[in-house]
Structure formats: structure tokens, C-alpha cells
Amino acid sequence: MAQRIDTKDLNIYYGDFLAVQDVTMTVDPKSVTAFIGPSGCGKSTFLRTLNRMHEVIPGARVEGSVELEGVDLYGDDVDPVAVRRNVGMVFQRPNPFPTMSIKDNVLAGVKLNNRRISRSDADDLVERSLRGANLWNEVKDRLEKPGSGLSGGQQQRLCIARAIAVRPQVLLMDEPCSALDPISTLAIEDLIGELKQEYTIVIVTHNMQQAARVSDRTAFFNIAGTGKPGRLIEMDDTATMFSSPSQQATEDYVSGRFG
Numbered sequence: 091m092a093q094r095i096d097t098k099d100l101n102i103y104y105g106d107f108l109a110v111q112d113v114t115m116t117v118d119p120k121s122v123t124a125f126i127g128p129s130g131c132g133k134s135t136f137l138r139t140l141n142r143m144h145e146v147i148p149g150a151r152v153e154g155s156v157e158l159e160g161v162d163l164y165g166d167d168v169d170p171v172a173v174r175r176n177v178g179m180v181f182q183r184p185n186p187f188p189t190m191s192i193k194d195n196v197l198a199g200v201k202l203n204n205r206r207i208s209r210s211d212a213d214d215l216v217e218r219s220l221r222g223a224n225l226w227n228e229v230k231d232r233l234e235k236p237g238s239g240l241s242g243g244q245q246q247r248l249c250i251a252r253a254i255a256v257r258p259q260v261l262l263m264d265e266p267c268s269a270l271d272p273i274s275t276l277a278i279e280d281l282i283g284e285l286k287q288e289y290t291i292v293i294v295t296h297n298m299q300q301a302a303r304v305s306d307r308t309a310f311f312n313i314a315g316t317g318k319p320g321r322l323i324e325m326d327d328t329a330t331m332f333s334s335p336s337q338q339a340t341e342d343y344v345s346g347r348f349g
């Protein structure tokens with residue numbers, strides 16, 4: 091239930107603007123990979139190419155390849171909707187459907203994918219997904235209540251439950267804790283530590299301590315100046331990236347000396 095990702099010579103464009111240049115990287119299955127780097131260096135852009143959400147923006151396109159277990163996600167016969175089911179995404183701001191019940195929020199992705207399921211299968215899936223997201227005990231007595239009644243941290247775990255309900259292989263998270271308080275942040279970090287046993291996880295974070303705490307590997311992206319493309323500077327085991335990176339720019343960034 092976890093797949094390896096390989097990008098090769100990936101160039102990412104918005105129209106004529108080259109936003110991210112020439113990224114070749116491997117993301118290991120059943121592990122957490124953190125993307126770090128200054129604002130605007132293309133972390134979110136790169137992340138969205140890993141499940142073909144980038145091309146939803148008019149004029150947006152890629153050159154190069156992204157492979158999931160050796161299969162090119164941009165191949166001619168690949169259905170982008172199937173890719174997005176297989177490679178789930180969790181966003182910066184928790185975005186449950188506010189008027190929908192907690193239960194229906196968990197099932198939303200499954201229903202969007204037109205899968206018909208019986209009521210008892212749906213109940214099982216809701217429980218399993220909420221347990222997987224470490225939220226079950228907090229919401230099991232109010233499954234019919236709206237998702238908007240939950241705290242920010244609970245809403246983010248609800249979004250994670252919704253993402254895993256469709257049984258993806260990969261989970262992409264774009265700054266999933268940036269709108270959360272420290273306690274909720276720790277709950278999400280603990281959850282990420284558990285989820286990596288089953289999924290390939292990529293997390294974008296601005297929080298160096300968070301990258302150090304949750305990830306096995308870290309990729310540092312940087313940008314030479316406004317209007318220039320973002321590039322992958324280096325990627326290594328997280329401990330190495332934070333103690334003895336091979337590039338000066340990485341050292342400067344992780345130690346807080348940048349600009």
C-alpha cells in the first residue's frame with residue numbers, strides 16, 4: 091500500500107514561466123519525505139505535479155516524467171482522476187465540507203469517485219478511516235454532526251480521514267499544520283509517524299523542527315532570485331541534512347542564515 095515516486099528532469103511551467111527547473115528525485119515508499127525551502131521556490135508547485143493537480147491551472151504544464159512504481163503518471167493512457175485517487179492530498183487550511191456531516195465528509199472522496207457502497211460497508215469505512223486518522227474516539231458519538239463543528243486540528247484529521255478513505259498509495263501534505271496550534275500540530279505529527287507504515291508521505295513544511303521530527307529524508311529547494319526557477323539543491327537523510335549537508339545554501343537555510 092505504498093509506492094515509490096521517481097521524477098526525472100522535471101520542468102514545471104505556468105504558461106511561459108518556468109517555475110521549477112530540472113528536478114530529478116526519488117521518494118521512498120513507507121517513509122516521510124519533507125520538502126523545505128524559502129517561499130516561492132516551488133515546493134507547492136512541485137508537489138502538485140505528483141498527482142497531476144498542477145495541470146488543472148490553465149496554461150500549466152510539465153516536461154520530463156513522474157513515475158509511480160515505474161509507471162509514468164503523464165503517460166497517454168493514464169487517467170488523471172485515477173492518479174488523484176491513488177495520490178491523495180491534504181492542504182494547508184483544513185477544508186472539510188462545512189455543512190456535510192462528519193461521516194459524509196469521510197465518504198465524500200469515495201462518492202466523488204462514483205463508488206457505490208452499502209450502508210454497512212460505508213460505516214466500516216468511516217470507522218476505519220477515522221481510526222486511521224486518530225480521530226475516531228473524539229467523534230464517534232457525533233458522526234451525523236457537521237464537520238465545521240470540530241476544532242482546527244480535528245478538521246485537519248478529518249481531511250486526512252477523507253484522503254485515506256479512498257485508499258491511496260501516497261499522501262501529499264502541503265503545510266498541513268501551518269494553521270494549527272502546537273498541540274494539534276503534535277497530534278498530526280504523531281499521525282504522520284503512524285501513517286508512514288502504510289503510505290508514501292511527502293510533507294511541505296516551513297517548520298525546520300517539524301521536518302527534523304517527522305521526516306526520514308529531506309529535500310531542500312531554493313531560488314536564485316525573483317523570476318528565476320526553483321531548483322532542488324540537495325536531498326539526503328534528514329539527520330544529514332540538518333547536521334552536515336553538502337551544500338552551503340542548505341547549511342545556511344537549515345541554520346536560519348539565508349537571504
Ligand SMILES: Nc1ncnc2c1ncn2[C@@H]1O[C@H](COP(=O)(O)OP(=O)(O)O)[C@@H](O)[C@H]1O
Nearest residue numbers: 104109127128129130131132133134135136147
Ligand atoms: N497558479 C499560479 N499561476 C502562476 N504562477 C504561479 C501559480 N502558483 C504559483 N506560481 C508561481 O510559481 C512559483 C512557485 O510558487 P509555489 O509553488 O507556490 O512556491 P512555494 O510553495 O515554495 O512557496 C512562484 O513564483 C509563484 O508565484
Ligand SMILES: [Mg+2]
Nearest residue numbers: 133134135264
Ligand atoms: Mg507553498
